[in-house]
């Protein structure tokens with residue numbers, strides 16, 4: 001196979017050519033520091049503020065509720081760490097299938113700040129019982145404020161949270177609600193006026209924008225202090241010279257995705273469904289993880305293959321065929337094992353999971369080629 005095929009879009013996405021064009025234009029012409037008061041600085045500042053407006057509009061937030069960061073990892077760290085310090089959060093309710101940047105932060109909050117961290121059970125589809133969230137909030141709110149932190153779309157198996165339901169439960173019971181929306185922002189419509197959220201995090205490189213730039217939405221009702229200290233950038237919420245090129249790229253990419261949302265989502269769903277249908281027909285032992293979920297992300301297909309010598313080498317063999325996908329395993333102390341998400345959903349450890357994730361830049365022909373390559377590996 002001569003052409004390389006990229007089906008790892010949940011890990012990172014190719015930058016949209018229109019976004020590259022805008023970023024190059026800014027790099028070439030607008031190098032000022034947004035904090036400088038001269039014309040170069042003012043131009044750079046206006047680029048950042050234009051970007052903020054675009055992001056705010058897409059989720060129907062106020063401009064003052066959007067803050068740019070270096071990544072969604074930083075956004076999630078900021079929200080969780082500072083909610084405990086500034087909002088009196090004593091209990092955090094989360095799930096074992098969150099991203100590591102949430103899980104590691106919760107570990108630290110538990111050990112260093114004595115926060116009561118509760119992980120709700122997930123079933124084999126990575127779904128949670130929303131009634132459990134309500135009763136846990138009620139049980140724990142006597143000890144202080146409760147924050148619920150649940151991702152909107154799972155990055156490994158694609159399960160979608162019923163965000164409206166959880167937001168309503170949190171609102172009714174007086175809990176803060178943070179959602180890591182890294183895999184859904186742009187792809188799913190979100191209106192913070194309709195869905196009451198305290199915090200949202202997003203990342204540029206997941207929706208065809210640049211890497212190293214993220215943002216968070218913070219509802220104006222709950223003000224936290226910055227995690228990163230220094231200058232007064234981001235209205236004192238995040239110190240450090242703004243990555244004006246990256247911020248502009250993130251906002252442009254998000255806007256582009258939102259404008260073309262219905263076509264893009266229809267295209268990735270078509271690719272994903274075609275891939276899964278072919279695979280299940282041609283490789284009857286293959287199984288789609290979390291396929292019984294009430295609702296799944298349109299771009300992720302997490303496939304569990306029969307074990308065996310070949311199964312162990314699937315990712316390497318795909319790579320040899322020029323196909324980039326993701327392994328469902330993690331490596332600790334040199335031993336490969338299922339990722340924390342697969343373990344949480346009870347994936348049998350003797351099977352091998354590979355995550356294929358599509359974007360609207362993929363084609364049906366590529367899907368056929370991936371299926372063909374997988375068939376050869378059986």
Ligand SMILES: Cc1ncc(COP(=O)(O)O)c(C=O)c1O
Pocket residue numbers: 010011070071072073074099101151153154155180182183202203204213214
């Ligand atoms: C669900 C989820 N949260 C957070 C992150 C971290 O985002 P970033 O790469 O911007 O740090 C990722 C990236 O893989 C993710 O998929």
